[in-house]
Amino acid sequence: MTNASDSATIELRNVNKWYGDFHVLRDINMQVGRGEKVVICGPSGSGKSTLIRCINRLEEHQEGDIIVNGVELTQNVKNIDEVRRHVGMVFQNFNLFPHLTVLDNLVLAPNLVNSVPRQDAENLAMELLERVRIPEQANKYPGQLSGGQQQRVAIARSLMMKPEVMLFDEPTSALDPEMISEVLDVMGELADDGMTMICVTHEMGFAKQVADLVVFMADGEVVEAAPPTEFFTNAQNPRTQQFLKQILSH
């Protein structure tokens, strides 16, 4: 992956981060090319969520470079806004705005940030709700929807900004088991459409089907990174083998 940096959408070079004295990210180097799908897995506390939250600056890294779409993330607020406009994020707990209807959740950001006229934004919103298969919920409030429906709305909300990269932070971890597949289906379709995706998840079935690269993190460092076929059948590092044994045994 040495030459990937020319066409990489996201590039992390020697990224380090501390929470107080706790070294949470250690010398992370990673490139993600346009249209590629990366799944990050690892035990809890390994820094995988922190890592993707650094990519849209919800967390600040202290050392190293993070370059998204050619824009380097620094203290510069302009750069941060620029990056966030091109990077969508889906959270574990959906984080829909509870005081707004589903439709308003979708329309708000493009309307305010990109000055898309309300009618156009609503049309796009209905199109996307159609795509995530819940157009009939447009006028309900998030609290009236199931977890799986909420997460699909959250995905649609991110897509409203026409992002070039989507970050998923354990999108199915807060869902009841019977709702996981409806969200994964939507994510799979998004992947098929060529979206660049970085996904923190424990859904190894999803990783096998969709990922170009599976990254295993532990204790703040990248322990192993390989295409899924290799990752699941021929993991090199004993920690990876141990993790896979635990997660695939049931």
Add this chain to the structure above:
Amino acid sequence: MTSHHLISNAQTGASAARPAPVAAPGLIHWARQNLFDGIYNTIFTVLCCALLIATVPDLFRWAIWDAAWTSTNGADACKATTGACWAVVQEKYRLMLFGTYPYEQHWRGALVVLILGGMSIVSGFRVFWTKWLLIAWGGAWVAIFVLQLGGVFGLVSTPTHLWGGLPLTLLIFFGTVIGGLPVAILLALGRQSNLPIIKALCIGFVEMVRGVPLVTVLFMAALIFPLFVPESMTPDKFVRALIGMLMFFAAYAADIFRGGLQAIPRGQYEAAEALGLPYWQKTTRIILPQTLRIVLPALMNDIIRAFKNTTFIAIIGLFDILGATKSALEDPIWVSYGTEAYLFVIALYFVVCFSMSKYSVSLERDLNKGNVR
């Protein structure tokens, strides 16, 4: 392998859905459940009944049966009865309601009260919450100041030192709340700021104002402030009192908002930021609407208190409705009928405060309709 008997079992199927059992109806049943439920409850009920029987008839006789409603010749009718003297209200209501405002201009004060009351009632309905309401309020305030101050359109000039009674009470109240809420929100946001100076200033202001009694703030505004500032630059007493009240209200409301802001989950900020919303859009569209919903009960409590706190301005020589009533009762003929006059004022305060309280409950319910889980 030994044969094994399974104990666990579950039967399938259920009866068809049926309505929930209804509680036994009837007044007697209700009374038995609620009033005569056990020996202590029964004793308590009997004692309460005895207390009511002992007081209510006397109160009724004093307030209604024997009361003097009108009195043509001074307070004669009142002297002739042992009942209440409501005639004092009929005799003095204009002085009580408008204080030192010129007598023949009282209609202007009455109009101000009507405009404020009418606009408040209209604003209470969510269907009217559009930009037109803001425009209407803008117009209302222009009309109110023209009416209250005069000096234009052929109206006699009535500067603020002539203001008094209910219009003064309402203007101080509305000024305090309308001016105080934005200040409170800014103070609460400032307290969360990453900039140490802004944070320190906001905390310092809130803690300082909360650390002193309202009366002190008003004395500062009325008496001490003019000592340090040249007279030509000193705003008049009404404005100074208003600023004092506003600061006091804002400091308390700021802390309510701070609590509300802390209750907003971190994820709401993050979701807004991830969508690229800049600070003010994130704050006004995502954070504050949710905060307002959380703080509404506590905030309404403070707003009601602000209404009652307007009585403090009497201490610095402004004749709010209570102050005006007090001076109206200096008339030697009516001086001994203060109880009735004050009861009238109490009733007025109660109606306003109770309405606000009821409204806040209904608004809470209304706002929560959308996000019942």
